[in-house]
Amino acid sequence: DSGVTQTPKHLITATGQRVTLRCSPRSGDLSVYWYQQSLDQGLQFLIQYYNGEERAKGNILERFSAQQFPDLHSELNLSSLELGDSALYFCASSAEGYNSPLHFGNGTRLTVT
Amino acid sequence: GQQVMQIPQYQHVQEGEDFTTYCNSSTTLSNIQWYKQRPGGHPVFLIQLVKSGEVKKQKRLTFQFGEAKKNSSLHITATQTTDVGTYFCAVTGNQFYFGTGTSLTVIP
Numbered sequence: 609d610s611g612v613t614q615t616p617k618h619l620i621t622a623t624g625q626r627v628t629l630r631c632s633p634r635s636g637d638l639s640v641y642w643y644q645q646s647l648d649q650g651l652q653f654l655i656q657y658y659n660g661e662e663r664a665k666g667n668i669l670e671r672f673s674a675q676q677f678p679d680l681h682s683e684l685n686l687s688s689l690e691l692g693d694s695a696l697y698f699c700a701s702s703a704e705g706y707n708s709p710l711h712f713g714n715g716t717r718l719t720v721t
Numbered sequence: 722g723q724q725v726m727q728i729p730q731y732q733h734v735q736e737g738e739d740f741t742t743y744c745n746s747s748t749t750l751s752n753i754q755w756y757k758q759r760p761g762g763h764p765v766f767l768i769q770l771v772k773s774g775e776v777k778k779q780k781r782l783t784f785q786f787g788e789a790k791k792n793s794s795l796h797i798t799a800t801q802t803t804d805v806g807t808y809f810c811a812v813t814g815n816q817f818y819f820g821t822g823t824s825l826t827v828i829p
Contacts (some may be wrong), residue, residue, distance in 0.1 A: 610763070641817060651764065651809065651819040664816045698763060706813045707752050707771075712763040 611635065614699050614713035622721055626687040629716045633680055633701030639663070640682040641702070641710060642674055646695040657682055658704070689720045724748075725812055727820030735828050740797040742823035744810035752813060753793045755784060758822075759806040767795075800827045 611634035621627055633640050642654040653666035657676035668674075671689075676682045686693060696715045702708035726745045734740050744753065752771045756764040768777055770786035770793060777784045783796045797804055805827050810820040 610765075643819075650821045653816050653818060656817065666816050700764075706817075707769070709754060709766040709769060710756075710764070710811075710817065711766065714763055 610711040610713065612699060612701050612711050612713035614697075614716050616716060617714065618717045618719075620719045620721065621689060623689055623691060625689050625720075626685065627689065627718065629684040629686070629697055629699075629718075631682045631684070631699030631701075631713060633682070633699075634711050636703065637701035637711070638680065638704050639702045639708070640676055640680070641700040642668075642682070642684050643698040643700065644695050645698060645715075649695075651698070654684070686718070691720050694718055694720045725810060725818055725820045727810055727823055729823055730821065731824045731826070733826045733828060734800050736802060737799050740800050740804070740825055742795050742808050742810075742825075744793045744795075744820050746791050746812065749790050750793075750812050751790075753786060754811045754813075755793075755795055756809045756811060756819070757806050758809065762806075764809060764819075797825075800825070802827050802829055 613632040615630045638659045641656045643651045654668040655674050656664040660676050671687050674684045698715045700710035700712045702710050754769045755767040758764045768784050773790050774788045775786040781798045785794045807822045807824045809822045812818050
């Protein structure tokens with residue numbers, strides 16, 4: 609158990625809809641990262657937050673947004689969903705700094721129909 | 722952004738054979754990390770290398786960081802079926818980049 613909690617585990621929704629994925633980091637971790645992993649694909653970095661502030665942005669679409677709340681949990685919002693958004697979305701947390709190892713949650717499997 | 726190439730993309734080995742995956746960067750790295758993702762699972766941190774030429778071992782796994790800090794390798798001796806999964810290298814910079822991964826299949 610990594611200590612990182614992601615909900616829900618599975619999400620099935622229709623094109624054009626909006627969903628929210630939730631992540632609770634390990635106790636004491638200040639950084640939260642979001643990654644997208646499509647079938648047989650690698651881990652695409654989306655965005656990172658550190659102690660409530662956006663720290664780095666990767667290949668995140670404009671239809672996607674995220675935030676980290678004062679209690680350090682984070683939410684990833686995906687809107688105007690397309691079939692191609694179907695993927696496994698991972699949240700990871702780390703203590704602090706750029707070199708701390710990442711601890712991943714179990715992921716949210718999003719299926720857009 | 723940071724470019725990290727990982728080879729091979731796939732590797733099938735007989736149980737008991739050795740396995741190596743390589744991670745190459747076009748720029749000098751401050752450090753490199755390795756992760757393993759079992760089928761259906763999430764990536765799990767294995768190790769971090771920081772120093773030029775560093776070699777670290779974890780049982781049958783040997784991790785190396787190149788002298789120029791531009792490449793790294795993970796070698797598994799005498800693979801077992803429990804080694805099945807995808808192995809990723811990861812580098813930090815402005816972002817936390819993962820390599821493309823090497824998917825290892827071990828044939829019993």
